[in-house]
Amino acid sequence: DAGVTQSPTHLIKTRGQHVTLRCSPISGHKSVSWYQQVLGQGPQFIFQYYEKEERGRGNFPDRFSARQFPNYSSELNVNALLLGDSALYLCASMSSSYEQYFGPGTRLTVT
């Protein structure tokens, strides 16, 4: 079975631009969460979606938004990029027993 997939793998953007990151969960999982991980730290929770509804939100500005599609895949959008948004963005798919399985991440660099 395929694990969590994310695209793109790497991305370079300029300050002020917008970015869209994509995630496909493990087959059968209905919940997707997004995390930001900066170098040297643990992942920080951004959003959780379940059945296309936002179920949780972390302490991130409104420039960050997400959505989940009927096939349970998800997009994370970040507007007006700042240098500090440079990080590894991780998507996690959650099982019915609350185990979260992570994808390989998208490495975003903002210049």
Add this chain to the structure above:
Amino acid sequence: GQQLNQSPQSMFIQEGEDVSMNCTSSSIFNTWLWYKQEPGEGPVLLIALYKAGELTSNGRLTAQFGITRKDSFLNISASIPSDVGIYFCAGFSNDYKLSFGAGTTVTVRA
């Protein structure tokens, strides 16, 4: 948000040693998860704990969910070189947020 204090921050292992790391929180969690992350990859789930006092093993790894629900530890027995990496504890609360510790970096002692 929840604060997870993970210790030690880093450790050096010699092949064959048993190592231990722990995590404490200011808040109660319903679920504790332990992950390992290697450079350039996403975290990989090692062990999930669901009940206070629960002790669970996965091969050479053993983890426990603390009685107070505010702490957990992970032991690695008879360490091998491929155990190097960054280990994270994570706690899952009622608000659907998974909070992570800062990680324990395990490296091989030369």
